[in-house]
Amino acid sequence: MTGTDEINPIDRKLPRLFRTVRIQFGTPIAADRYAGREHDKLVLRQITDEVMFELKQLSGYEYADTYATKKAEDVPVEPVPLATLETAGRSAAVA
Numbered sequence: 001m002t003g004t005d006e007i008n009p010i011d012r013k014l015p016r017l018f019r020t021v022r023i024q025f026g027t028p029i030a031a032d033r034y035a036g037r038e039h040d041k042l043v044l045r046q047i048t049d050e051v052m053f054e055l056k057q058l059s060g061y062e063y064a065d066t067y068a069t070k071k072a073e074d075v076p077v078e079p080v081p082l083a084t085l086e087t088a089g090r091s092a093a094v095a
Contacts, residue, residue, distance in 0.1 A: 026058050050093050 003021040029050060037043045056063040 002061075024058050026054050029054060 001021055001023050003019065007018065007019045007021060008015040029047075031047060034043045034047065035039075052063055055061075
């Protein structure tokens with residue numbers, strides 16, 4: 001599906017009406033070559049990559065190879081100082 005960002009942009013609370021959404025179906029993906037290996041994590045990753053590649057081809061959007069299990073390189077992460085028992089005791093004594 002393409003055009004959904006025109007109907008419901010991220011910064012809007014209500015959708016825009018009377019916009020066009022395009023739904024396109026691709027050829028079926030044959031997964032029978034993976035039969036018997038349903039619980040293999042590498043196979044699941046290969047199938048996911050294949051599906052995502054086909055979606056990229058159909059939609060024209062860029063494929064971002066970022067998974068929930070991977071740390072995204074484009075998201076800045078700053079270390080957060082954690083309280084220790086010593087610093088927690090000092091702040092309680094000060095208050």
